[in-house]
Amino acid sequence: MKIFRFTIYLGIFLIFSSCKTPEDLGKLPTKTSNGNYRAVIEIPAGTNKKIEYHKSKKKFLVDQRDGKDRIINFLPYPGNYGFIPSTFSDPEQGGDGDAVDVLVLGESQKTGSIVEIIPIAVVKLIDENELDFKIIAIPAELNDQIISIENYKTFSSDYPEVIKILESWFTYYDKSQVLEIEGWGDETEAISEIEKWIAEP
Structure with missing residues (x-):
C-alpha cells in the first residue's frame, strides 16, 4: 500500500514538475537543444483579446486601454501571437523595449x-x-504545420494570398493607430532580427 501511494505521489510530482508555467518564462532559453527557436504564445489564433505576459506579475493578462479590457475590434488574430523568450529590443539601440514579437501560422x-x-x-x-x-x-513540428513552407521564397510564391491577408490585418487591426507596411524580409533577416536582441538570462 505504501509503495502504491509513493508511486502515485511520484507520478503527480513528475507531471507537475515537467509542466511549463509562467514562472519559467523569464529564464526560458531562446533556442531549443536542436537549434530551433521558441515562441511563447500570448494570443491564440482566432481570438480577439489582446493578452500580454507581464514579467513582474508572471501572469498572462488582458491588456487594458482606458480601464477596459482591450479587445481587437476587427477580424481575430490570423495566427498565434506571442514573443521570442529571452529577447529584449533595447530602446537605446532602436528597439521598442519589449521582447521580439512573433506570429506563428x-x-x-x-x-x-x-x-x-x-x-x-x-x-x-x-x-x-x-x-x-x-x-x-x-511550427517546427510537422504535425502542427497547416501550410507547407520551407522559407520566404516558397511562402511568397505559393501563398501570396496569405501575405496579402497579413498585410491587411496588421495595417487595419488597431483603429487607434495608423500602421503602414514598409516591406518584408526573408528568413535570414528574421533570424538576424531575433539574434540581434537575444539577452540570455
Missing part, C-alpha cells in the same frame, strides 16, 4: 503554450513613424 494554441518554431519571414511595419518588426514563423 498554425492551429490555435492556448495562451502560455511554448512552441518550437521556424522563422520564415519578417514583416516591417511603420508604427507612429517607428519601425516595428514582426517575425512570421511556422
Whole structure:
C-alpha cells in the first residue's frame, strides 16, 4: 500500500514538475537543444483579446486601454501571437523595449503554450513613424504545420494570398493607430532580427 501511494505521489510530482508555467518564462532559453527557436504564445489564433505576459506579475493578462479590457475590434488574430523568450529590443539601440514579437501560422494554441518554431519571414511595419518588426514563423513540428513552407521564397510564391491577408490585418487591426507596411524580409533577416536582441538570462 505504501509503495502504491509513493508511486502515485511520484507520478503527480513528475507531471507537475515537467509542466511549463509562467514562472519559467523569464529564464526560458531562446533556442531549443536542436537549434530551433521558441515562441511563447500570448494570443491564440482566432481570438480577439489582446493578452500580454507581464514579467513582474508572471501572469498572462488582458491588456487594458482606458480601464477596459482591450479587445481587437476587427477580424481575430490570423495566427498565434506571442514573443521570442529571452529577447529584449533595447530602446537605446532602436528597439521598442519589449521582447521580439512573433506570429506563428498554425492551429490555435492556448495562451502560455511554448512552441518550437521556424522563422520564415519578417514583416516591417511603420508604427507612429517607428519601425516595428514582426517575425512570421511556422511550427517546427510537422504535425502542427497547416501550410507547407520551407522559407520566404516558397511562402511568397505559393501563398501570396496569405501575405496579402497579413498585410491587411496588421495595417487595419488597431483603429487607434495608423500602421503602414514598409516591406518584408526573408528568413535570414528574421533570424538576424531575433539574434540581434537575444539577452540570455
